[in-house]
Amino acid sequence: AEEVGGGDKEVVREYFNNSGFQRWKKIYGDTDEVNRVQRDIRLGHAKTVENTLNMLKDEGSLQGVTVCDAGCGTGSLSIPLAKEGAVVFASDISAAMVAEAEKQSKEQLVASENGSAPVMPKFAVKDLESLDGKYDTVICLDVLIHYPQSKADGMIAHLASLANNRLILSFAPKTFYYDLLKRVGELFPGPSKATRAYLHAEADVERALKKVGWTIRKKGLITTQFYFARLIEAVPM
Ligand code: SAM
Numbered sequence: 001a002e003e004v005g006g007g008d009k010e011v012v013r014e015y016f017n018n019s020g021f022q023r024w025k026k027i028y029g030d031t032d033e034v035n036r037v038q039r040d041i042r043l044g045h046a047k048t049v050e051n052t053l054n055m056l057k058d059e060g061s062l063q064g065v066t067v068c069d070a071g072c073g074t075g076s077l078s079i080p081l082a083k084e085g086a087v088v089f090a091s092d093i094s095a096a097m098v099a100e101a102e103k104q105s106k107e108q109l110v111a112s113e114n115g116s117a118p119v120m121p122k123f124a125v126k127d128l129e130s131l132d133g134k135y136d137t138v139i140c141l142d143v144l145i146h147y148p149q150s151k152a153d154g155m156i157a158h159l160a161s162l163a164n165n166r167l168i169l170s171f172a173p174k175t176f177y178y179d180l181l182k183r184v185g186e187l188f189p190g191p192s193k194a195t196r197a198y199l200h201a202e203a204d205v206e207r208a209l210k211k212v213g214w215t216i217r218k219k220g221l222i223t224t225q226f227y228f229a230r231l232i233e234a235v236p237m
Pocket of ligand 1 (some may be wrong): 097140214
């Protein structure tokens with residue numbers, strides 16, 4: 001697999017272990033300490049997670065299905081997946097994120113009334129380039145934004161190589177409207193400006209998948225005022 005250029009990846013790791021961790025933990029959490037923009041992003045992201053779960057469940061029960069959640073963050077997807085009976089392997093480049101995801105799993109994945117407890121996700125601090133093994137499904141939500149298109153191809157190829165049946169990805173689509181918003185954003189950088197963000201054209205992602213023999217089967221678009229994500233499900237051709 002192709003590596004994200006040393007510099008970039010170190011910056012991303014450092015950010016998500018420190019200020020980025022604090023910022024995104026708030027956004028992905030449920031407390032009131034978020035501003036209007038963060039609340040909007042929280043809503044958009046929650047929709048992405050919900051759409052992902054629906055895409056998965058459309059194809060049948062998740063009971064016993066093995067899922068790799070690459071770049072799991074605070075566990076927003078891993079936890080509901082485990083509740084659905086999936087066998088989840090969750091990892092993130094940030095140790096802080098993984099610790100938080102693990103903590104939240106312990107709090108939220110408790111035994112139900114009939115006494116059956118969901119299987120806890122297995123967690124690891126790992127960048128996705130060093131993931132290996134095979135899973136029924138590989139999912140990578142809102143991580144591509146940290147990859148320029150030149151590195152995204154290798155990242156997509158690697159994730160596809162880990163998946164037997166399907167790969168679900170979300171990314172910020174490179175459309176005129178969103179490009180414009182981003183430019184406006186760059187004119188008014190807030191105090192907690194994220195690391196550099198990369199947008200991706202759907203055609204580029206589709207081409208990267210095609211190169212390794214995968215094709216897009218389903219897609220969705222999630223938009224709120226400040227959050228834009230293209231969600232795709234790919235399968236082997
Ligand atoms: N997928 C989660 C979700 O949707 O709730 C988290 C999304 S968050 C915007 C991006 C996450 O990707 C961060 O937790 C960050 O640490 C992780 N990340 C960034 N680059 C990564 C890499 N190369 N390998 C693994 N994780 C990475």
